[in-house]
Amino acid sequence: MTATAAVWLVILVALIAANLPFINERIFIIGPRRSPKPLGWRLLELVVLWGVTLGVGFALEARIGQIQPQGWEFYAALGCLFLTLAFPGFVWRYLRRRHP
Structure with a gap:
C-alpha cells in the first residue's frame, strides 16, 4: 500500500x-x-472511536515505515479534524427538523 492510499484510508x-x-x-x-x-x-x-482511528493510523504508518514521534499539537489537530468529520452525523441526529 502506498503512502497516499494509507492517508486516504x-x-x-x-x-x-x-x-x-x-x-x-x-x-x-x-x-x-x-x-x-x-x-x-x-x-x-x-472518544473511543477517535482512539481506534489513531491506532489504525499508527498501524498503517508502522507498515509503511518508521513511526514518527508526535507532540500534543498532532493529537489536538487530529481531535479537531475528528470533531469536524462528526458534524454531519451530529446535525442529522440533533439539528434536523422532524416532521410529524
Whole structure:
C-alpha cells in the first residue's frame, strides 16, 4: 500500500468512525439498543472511536515505515479534524427538523 492510499484510508476510517455514534442507537455498535441513546454515550463512543482511528493510523504508518514521534499539537489537530468529520452525523441526529 502506498503512502497516499494509507492517508486516504485513514481519512475514510475517520469519517465513518466519527459518524457512527450518531447514526445508530446501539452502545458501541454491538451493545444493547438504547432508544434514545443519551448524549454522554455518544460522546464516549466518539472518544473511543477517535482512539481506534489513531491506532489504525499508527498501524498503517508502522507498515509503511518508521513511526514518527508526535507532540500534543498532532493529537489536538487530529481531535479537531475528528470533531469536524462528526458534524454531519451530529446535525442529522440533533439539528434536523422532524416532521410529524
